[in-house]
Amino acid sequence: MDDFSQVRKEAARILSEKIVDMVIGFKQGTIPLKSQPMFITSQEDTDKLILDGFCQNNLAVFLHDQPKDKRIGIICRACESRAVRALVIEHQVNRENLYLIGVPCMGILDWKKIQDAADGPVTNAQESGDQILLEIGDKKQVLIRNEFIVDSCRGCGHREPIDVDIQIGEISPIEMNADNLPQTWGESFKSKSADERFQLFTEETERCIRCYACREACPMCYCTECFVDHIAPRWSESMVTPGGTQAWHIIRAFHQTGRCVECGACERACPMDIKMVYLTDKLNDDMKKEYGFEVGENEEKQPPFATITLDDKNRFKY
Amino acid sequence: MMPKLIKKIEFDKTISKWFKSYDVIAPVSSKEGIHFKRIKDPKEIKLDGNQNSIYPPKNVFLPQSEVLFTVKNDNYEMPDQAPRKRIVFGMRPCDARAVWLLDTIFNKADDLDLYWGKRREKALIISVGCASMCSNGFCDTVGSGPFGKDGSDILITELDDAYFVDPLTSAGEALIKSLPEADDTQGKNAKLIQKGSVIKEHQAADLPRIREKLYEAFNTSIWKDVSESCLGCGVCTYLCPTCFCFDIVDEIDRSERVRNWDTCMFRVYSAEASGHNPRPTKAERTRQRIMHKFAYWVDNEAASGCTGCGRCISQCPVNLDIREMVQEITSLKIQ
Known part of the structure; x- marks a missing residue:
């Protein structure tokens, strides 16, 4: 975003006019290629706000821990705004206590891929238009930004923040030149046979260390007790075994059916670089096909799998 | 030799x-x-x-x-x-x-x-x-x-x-x-x-001082401030070479008693059977992690429990930086 000062001004305004008690945004990280979520309560700190391709979290996740009656401003890219709506629909937040500042997003960057492509340990990284300018000690290196946009942002069809209180900055198109880029993991997964797909799924999940960073980074994972932590009855094996880990990934994805906002925060949080967005994407595609339901498109409709209606055309079978 | x-x-x-x-x-x-x-x-x-x-x-x-x-x-x-x-x-x-x-x-x-x-x-x-x-x-x-x-x-x-x-x-x-x-x-x-191989600008941490400062800050709200963006996942502790906490579970179906890594950063780690949790929020859990590394290890072995590998810093999904956290806590002025 070219002129982020307007966002800072707006954040300072809503704090000084006591419209909100806190603003959630991002600040510069302590290491290159990273940023930190930031919780601002005094307007002087709004100067620290930033937004760039290294802001990898979905800020809506931080609403889980906040009291429902606290008035909170939140810098919203499209993903965050969709997550807020989904949380409103599921009665997790009070929309009237939130103030959404909509901002454009040019796609989140894959810091690991950038580090791998760099000629050495990156000591500084800046975005500049369609380039990423790296400093590696005294050396400089330029990368093409689009080549490092994460998979979940590459296919993004929802770039406009929804239901915001104020929109700042214009949404400009991302020139992807998709022809020059390799297929995304999800696309190539779809083109494989069932056996190959299971093989790929197995290879991905076997690296899992059950740190549950995917769960904790997800704006839609808010259960006070996750099924894996449940002791009586026990739904999942305690040991980190291939079977238990596969079960975790499958059940996690299924719980997201028609709820996942497709932000990809889970995948970016994973220290083991495990692909998982392809699972929830497929489930969301099915929801669209079977029920015409899409997360965030409507203010009232509950996710199909979270709804029960008496005139359901399919009866429960037992 | x-x-x-x-x-x-x-x-x-x-x-x-x-x-x-x-x-x-x-x-x-x-x-x-x-x-x-x-x-x-x-x-x-x-x-x-x-x-x-x-x-x-x-x-x-x-x-x-x-x-x-x-x-x-x-x-x-x-x-x-x-x-x-x-x-x-x-x-x-x-x-x-x-x-x-x-x-x-x-x-x-x-x-x-x-x-x-x-x-x-x-x-x-x-x-x-x-x-x-x-x-x-x-x-x-x-x-x-x-x-x-x-x-x-x-x-x-x-x-x-x-x-x-x-x-x-x-x-x-x-x-x-x-x-x-x-x-x-x-x-x-x-x-x-x-x-x-050493970086000249680096200064040795004053462990006794850090330890003392951490104990002083134990009951302050600084822990809430430094842990606000913590997601509560297990990345920092599972990737830490010295974190060793484990949980012992009976896998009854297989007649096995097993030991699994566990982490103080999980809410369920300290949850008790009664429903009470002595470390109810991220602030107490983060305090435990930092105190263990830089105070309890120093108490017990006169050495830092952190070996400075930097994994928790590189891999934290929200870029929580243990160096910055310790710095912030130890520079706190307590009345």
């Missing part, structure tokens, strides 16, 4: 010789980066630059999950978990120091953890020092360094065309006794590389 030499052209041959009597575990390339695993061919070993594994090699001695015993016909059977002798090759000094620290927990003469003890007894650690420090590493500030010796049986310094092999224990010395001796020039070169 005389330092030895492995010429780079003879590296594969030397390692291959060990295969006969040892399982060799070494860093290899994997999907997420460097990963320690048992190798069958020395060519798999990846020692490029100063890259360390993402997943710490502590699991060689403390596996993420292990069966402690199985109950069969009223008998308890302990699995034979390390039948062969093992060499852990290419551990970095930060991780070797972590094993040395964990020995104070699991390998006490009067309170031995059988599982850890058996694995340690049958293993040799060959560390490779880091000629330049990794991006987020700060080993030199917490009592170790890129060529720290704690925990290793042998420490290797990479020269241009050879590896300078320095035995640190008698077991290490015995393993390499047939290798040629290094000459004085090679010894000098190795010293130069070791000296040049």
Whole structure:
């Protein structure tokens, strides 16, 4: 975003006019290629706000821990705004206590891929238009930004923040030149046979260390007790075994059916670089096909799998 | 003990010789980066630059999950978990120091953890020092360094065309006794590389002061401030080479008692059966993590429980930086 000062001004305004008690945004990280979520309560700190391709979290996740009656401003890219709506629909937040500042997003960057492509340990990284300018000690290196946009942002069809209180900055198109880029993991997964797909799924999940960073980074994972932590009855094996880990990934994805906002925060949080967005994407595609339901498109409709209606055309079978 | 030499052209041959009597575990390339695993061919070993594994090699001695015993016909059977002798090759000094620290927990003469003890007894650690420090590493500030010796049986310094092999224990010395001796020039070169590896601007952490400051800040709200963006996942602790907390569970279906890694950063870790949780929010859980590393370890072993490997900093999904957190807490002015 070219002129982020307007966002800072707006954040300072809503704090000084006591419209909100806190603003959630991002600040510069302590290491290159990273940023930190930031919780601002005094307007002087709004100067620290930033937004760039290294802001990898979905800020809506931080609403889980906040009291429902606290008035909170939140810098919203499209993903965050969709997550807020989904949380409103599921009665997790009070929309009237939130103030959404909509901002454009040019796609989140894959810091690991950038580090791998760099000629050495990156000591500084800046975005500049369609380039990423790296400093590696005294050396400089330029990368093409689009080549490092994460998979979940590459296919993004929802770039406009929804239901915001104020929109700042214009949404400009991302020139992807998709022809020059390799297929995304999800696309190539779809083109494989069932056996190959299971093989790929197995290879991905076997690296899992059950740190549950995917769960904790997800704006839609808010259960006070996750099924894996449940002791009586026990739904999942305690040991980190291939079977238990596969079960975790499958059940996690299924719980997201028609709820996942497709932000990809889970995948970016994973220290083991495990692909998982392809699972929830497929489930969301099915929801669209079977029920015409899409997360965030409507203010009232509950996710199909979270709804029960008496005139359901399919009866429960037992 | 005389330092030895492995010429780079003879590296594969030397390692291959060990295969006969040892399982060799070494860093290899994997999907997420460097990963320690048992190798069958020395060519798999990846020692490029100063890259360390993402997943710490502590699991060689403390596996993420292990069966402690199985109950069969009223008998308890302990699995034979390390039948062969093992060499852990290419551990970095930060991780070797972590094993040395964990020995104070699991390998006490009067309170031995059988599982850890058996694995340690049958293993040799060959560390490779880091000629330049990794991006987020700060080993030199917490009592170790890129060529720290704690925990290793042998420490290797990479020269241009050879590896300078320095035995640190008698077991290490015995393993390499047939290798040629290094000459004085090679010894000098190795010293130069070791000296040049530290970052001059880094200052040693004043551990007693940090410890004192942490205790002073124990009941303040600073913990809430520094942990506000914490997601409560297990990345920092599972990837930490010295975090050793575990949970013991009975897998009743298989008649097994198992031990799994656990982490103080999970809410359920401290949740009690009554429903009460003595560490109810992220603030208390974060306090536990920081206090354990920089106060309780100092109390018990007069050493920092952090070896400065930097994994928690590189991999934290919200870029919580333990250096910054400690800095913030210790600079707090308490009335």
